[in-house]
Amino acid sequence: METLILGWYVLVQTGSVLWLTAFGALQFVGTLASPLLGTLADRLGLRRVLASMRFAYAALAGVILLLAATGRLSPGAVLAVAGVAGLLRPSDIGMRTALVGATVPPQHLMAAMGISRTSMDSAKVAGALAGAGVVAAFGMVVAYAAITAIHLGGALLTLRADSGRHLPVAPVPGQAPAAPPSPWRELREGLAYIWHTPVLLAAMAVAALVNLTAFPLSGGLMPYIARDVFHLDQRGLGWLVASFAGGALAGSVLMGMVGGRLRPARTMLWGCGLWYLCLLGFVHARQPGLAMVLLAAAGAAQSISMLALSMLLLRGSDQRFRGRIMGARMLAIYPLPLGLLLAGALIPRIGYAWTAHAMLATGVLLAAAIAWAWRDALWRADAPGNLRAVPPA
Template sequence: MTNAARAPALAPFRQRSFRFQWPADLATSWAFEMETLILSWFVLAATGSVVWLTAFGALQFVGTLISPVYGVMGDRLGHRRLLITMRASYAVLAALLAALALTGTLTMAAVFTVAFLSGLVRPSDYGMRNALIGATMPAPWLMGALGIERTSADAARVVGALTGAALVAWIGIGFAYVAVCGFYLISVLLMLGVEESRPNGGARSIGAVWDELGAGIAHVRATPPLLAAMWLAFLANALAYPLTGGLLAYVARDIYGIGQTGLGSLVACFAAGALVGSIILSAQGGRMPPARTMLAGAFLWFALLLVFAVVRTAGSGMVLLAVAGFVQSFCMVPMAVVILRVAHERMRGRVMGLRMLAVYGLPLGLLASGPLIAWFGFAATALLYAGLAIASTGAIMLRWRASLLPLDAPANALQR
């Protein structure tokens, strides 16, 4: 028996490209989480307003509207080249904020401007890294590779949340941002070691780009499992992630009465649960029918958020966040597997770009939650979001049941 057979969870690391891409993605995700926590607390402390906090969170996702264009660029120019360029831009923006903070000139206007510029690029990063894995990883190792890839984001969220809060308290926001910039530069250097087959072509006219994007949209519309996964992704971003992401600063301060370090602990609990789920999926996910697992994970995740909505103690909230994080991995990782397996090989970048459009649900959900919380309170808003998520997931399952539920459906094909 080969080592890969004995330890399938480690099989993806037999690919040289993955050995470079995974730590590069880890460094990028770590920097993302540090930035989000540092600036979220800065905005909340400066304004005291949940509406401004949700507006800041929404700005980080404005680029979801152009994610399909990034997908076309990745198909044409190569996902590796595109990711290197994107991550170099993050480093430049982080260096700018570090300089402003170190000179004592950091303002709300600067934070919102950088959030907007970064938000034009960052939402496409996760889609492009998954597309690169799909292009470089053998099919039998795909679920394991995506599970391991998910651990990079989950582990970074644990460590990034804790270190982000600790660094600001210890050395201040300026030097903390120097560390953020360093992580981005490390990621760029590591990505140079990734190998990708020659892309489909070079630059094209704007008209050709839109034609190719139209072909990707037609492919998704004609493929029921892809369409179902896209809708479920939008649902998760609009109704679930606001409660366990952008609104946690409000929960920490105004519901639980804990400070910035407590916020880091809340974020870390959700991410730690997600990390455990991703590790299990990387080792055993090949035995699970992806589409069925995706739906089951979604129902359990949204049900846990119903309970989280009414909890008023930090300890109970942390436990629920950890369990919710664990369960959501069994929704989001199989969803990526369904998309990459069902999508045509030549369409991966475009399909993943379209998948990232679903992330636009997150700023929409955040923007709507601010006024709703101000009018009705956090508990009522969270119950509304979680209840709508459960009902909508049931509608998706019924609408595309012929493509999602049978074990012999392509979307439930097991790893071989």
């Protein structure tokens, strides 16, 4: 709801796609801090860190609510709040994924990941439709009162989850307990662990690539595409966003049902390729109805690919490093604001279609290069990254 409402507000008030992409980029300024938050979560517990983050979201939504209620809301204020929220928000998905991994037994992990992703994707569908409808019918104040309440509810529910903390190692009798290592040392250990584990490094490379070349077209640029390409209003934007999220929801349900029988590394690569193909069709579509169908297909492919990627990270990592690894996973989001800003600079110069084609072509070529460079870890049927969680029937 927030991304759709504020993105449309910035675009309408400024009339600039560059300002729109700047708003989208500011939501990810905290990506570089994600490994530190992951290290903190390993120390204090995933539940505490995640709940604190969500109380912070509620406070920031309350700021927007206050500004809207007093008539002082402006694009500059929206960008400022987005920047502060962006210090925390990139870590949210990684912390939630790590909490699932710390709570659910390995044999049920793929189903649990599918359920977790289903809850997120269904919320995106409802949020896209409700956000556009509530603002159009009742205005920004009512919409942000609802958003603030939802954030508070999420924080309170998070406090009821398992802590995700690991049991401390029992000290050896007669030996003084060792001092805990510094957070920086723990962070270096986590990054070194990823660097020396080929399947983890390959998965991180895929995540960085799709954030640079695919996610901007189905996320931050959507208000521009809705208004300037398809000439839709805010409700039309809601339907476009809901189409992508609805496809992602279908992909999540499918992965929850059969994902344990798939080979994760191959599934990640095939899903990534299908995602690019569907986005190429979306760029060429000129009818909103066809565009929504292609967006739904792209959302399903995206969900399948990214769930398989998360499975690679969780199954390929030691439990002691999960918070740090999922925090480092959020570093792969850092190319997303770069892709948004690049698109915002190129679209006024070479047009939307040429910009989209350049991004998608780059994505396909680099995805093929990743698949070739790490073919032993990603493509071989007997590679650890391709072991099925559930044997085929």
